[in-house]
Amino acid sequence: MAMLIDACFSALAARWTDELVITSAGNSSEVWWEITRDTERTFYLEASMSLSTMFAAGIAMGYPDARFWAFIGDGAFAMNTGMLFVERDLALPNLVSVIVANRCYGSTGGVVLPDSRDIDFAAVARAAGVARVFIFDSVAKLEAGFDEAFRSAGPTTVVLELEPPARHYESPPFDGPELKYRFGRALEKRFSRNVLP
């Protein structure tokens, strides 16, 4: 059982309040942009090859009163599972790492992830010592478990079991520096602090 990414992300976006969101390469950036059209509470970190959650952690450490959602594709996750140990050590109570588990390289043609159906991403996170791990394979379950998974304090990993993308999605139409300034200026305004040089 798995969700369509459009329905899943729509459910998340409908419950999104003031969390800061970091997306990963491909589908999470594309679909989140298509649904939200946001560039002030979202930073689209495309093509980092597994570094979106670390990037989010670097921000989250400096904003302990804000909450962060960091999407990472399962292809990226498989490249760098070692980051889980760093996340566990950091134990950031304000960061939710969200594994977009569509079992394929969704941004690069949908080629199947090797041994994809055999990988239990939630078990990998638990084995790394992440205490709060949630897995959702239907929108109904996601809606029912959303508050506990996304709103409770404590370092958290959420696995979203998704179908492979059914269509092509457009990338957010911005150059890197524009995204940096939009996101950075919004942080400055919201938190009344100097962020950008």
Add this chain to the structure above:
Amino acid sequence: MVRAPIDAVESRPHLSDDDPGMTAGVDPKETGMKASSETERSGAPSRTATDVARRVADILSDAGADLVASLPDNWIAPMIRHFDADNRFRHVPVNREESAVGLCSGAFFTGAPGVALIGASGFLTCIYAITKINYTYQIPMLFLITMRGDPGDPARFHVSNGLYLRAVMDAIAIPFIDIDRYDDLGKIGAAYRHMSVIGRPYVVGMSRNVLRGNR
């Protein structure tokens, strides 16, 4: 730009502080103990690796840095220990150098870009992350790296760094300064400040001699 690692291929007894199986603790210089006979003969100031680490931490703190992510090379093990104990910094040990790039780049949005304290070999694994994150978004961060493979490094397994590290940095046009003297450590602070002006990462390469307090 590429220099032959003359000393790196010289004959040397098997066991040394640079052998992969040896820890930094074997070498008194790298545990913060007093100067080696090499230094004493040269008449250079008697400093330890810990003195150097403390000076680097002071410089970075004065420059506004507060996050250091590290992965060891035994030349910088004393410095890593120092940052771990220095409460002016949040020290995050990572298990892959690219994770330091992610973490330090994210820290840019806190107003204080992070510092990656890593070896030359680890730096070379970061090229994709640097070009995709730091260059694409113009996000600065500081790399403090070891100049492994330079003349004076007896480790054969670092010959490749001596041959290719500078050439790779040239290829991606990353700003770089080479520090071989204690008195030049202040350039680290200048690099940290300047990287935010130019919106690019900056690399400071530290020689074996400066890290051991020999110069």
